[in-house]
Amino acid sequence: MKFKWKRRTYTLLIVPDAAQSVARVRLSNIVVFGALAALAIFVIASLAVYALHLRSIVITQQLRTELTGSSQHYAMTLSDKEQTINQLQNEIIKLSQQTKDMKTRVDEMTKLENDLKSISGKGGAASASGSGSGQAAASGEGSQGGAFVPVSNSQIDELSASTSDTLAQLSQQLTELQSSMSETKQKVLEQQHLLRITPTLYPTMTRTVTSPFGYRIDPINGMPSFHSGIDFGAAAGDDVFATADGTVVSVGKDASHGNNIVISHGQGLKTWYMHLSKSLVSEGDNVTKGQRIGLVGNTGRSTGAHLHYELIQNGKSIDPKPYLQSMKE
Numbered sequence: 001m002k003f004k005w006k007r008r009t010y011t012l013l014i015v016p017d018a019a020q021s022v023a024r025v026r027l028s029n030i031v032v033f034g035a036l037a038a039l040a041i042f043v044i045a046s047l048a049v050y051a052l053h054l055r056s057i058v059i060t061q062q063l064r065t066e067l068t069g070s071s072q073h074y075a076m077t078l079s080d081k082e083q084t085i086n087q088l089q090n091e092i093i094k095l096s097q098q099t100k101d102m103k104t105r106v107d108e109m110t111k112l113e114n115d116l117k118s119i120s121g122k123g124g125a126a127s128a129s130g131s132g133s134g135q136a137a138a139s140g141e142g143s144q145g146g147a148f149v150p151v152s153n154s155q156i157d158e159l160s161a162s163t164s165d166t167l168a169q170l171s172q173q174l175t176e177l178q179s180s181m182s183e184t185k186q187k188v189l190e191q192q193h194l195l196r197i198t199p200t201l202y203p204t205m206t207r208t209v210t211s212p213f214g215y216r217i218d219p220i221n222g223m224p225s226f227h228s229g230i231d232f233g234a235a236a237g238d239d240v241f242a243t244a245d246g247t248v249v250s251v252g253k254d255a256s257h258g259n260n261i262v263i264s265h266g267q268g269l270k271t272w273y274m275h276l277s278k279s280l281v282s283e284g285d286n287v288t289k290g291q292r293i294g295l296v297g298n299t300g301r302s303t304g305a306h307l308h309y310e311l312i313q314n315g316k317s318i319d320p321k322p323y324l325q326s327m328k329e
């Protein structure tokens with residue numbers, strides 16, 4: 001369409017119903033184009049506003065989605081943390097129960113050690129150092145139940161602190177137990193040694209005593225005399241045993257004692273074995289309790305095969321019988 005810009009006028013006819021007269025409005029082309037331009041601007045502006053509105057809706061939607069997502073994330077993190085805290089608190093409870101059990105056991109061990117100490121002699125047991133708080137041992141493995149009573153953080157803190165205290169006590173108690181036990185061990189070793197060097201063993205297999213220690217009528221000359229040992233009615237050739245650990249201090253032979261052996265056991269004690277048919281050890285030999293040292297015989301001043309066994313304490317003959325009696329028959 002050709003469009004020539006000229007000053008023109010347009011007439012707008014307004015035709016009402018029936019017999020009324022037609023109204024005429026004369027408009028210049030400037031006014032018409034101005035009106036059209038204004039309309040176009042209005043439409044464009046409306047569209048722009050509408051587009052902005054749409055965009056804001058989309059952005060709002062996006063933000064809402066993001067917000068929901070992150071709040072879900074935080075909710076999950078929070079629940080994870082709560083779960084972790086619950087687990088840790090349960091661990092503390094378990095640990096405190098285990099600590100209690102351990103304390104009970106250590107208390108029992110302390111008591112046992114005290115018993116051992118009193119058995120091993122000498123030092124009176126210093127009575128279970130107030131440790132036995134007598135908790136019921138062993139956490140029952142049976143059914144459990146009861147109302148649920150939630151635990152506060154401060155209660156857990158207290159439990160944790162008391163568990164830590166108990167563990168410190170345990171450590172101290174174990175240290176004491178350790179030193180006490182090594183002391184007891186030392187005592188037991190001493191006792192063992194003492195037993196080994198004490199002549200408690202019978203020197204022959206036979207326990208038949210043909211002549212005890214003490215005053216008697218001499219079997220050879222019939223005169224009153226003192227018998228300084230015990231005669232065992234063993235047969236010739238029977239084994240003669242060292243009655244305790246010791247060192248052979250003499251192996252000899254003379255008209256009175258015949259073949260004879262003297263063993264020193266320390267602590268001022270010696271044993272003497274007489275009338276042997278044969279000696280099986282030499283002077284200076286270390287012998288052990290029960291070791292075969294010679295054979296029964298009838299040498300020296302003797303009326304028949306037997307073993308004269310003598311115990312000497314600090315140079316004086318004493319009755320060996322009480323020592324022998326301390327042994328189980």
Ligand SMILES: [Zn+2]
Nearest residue numbers: 229230231308
């Ligand atoms: Zn005798």
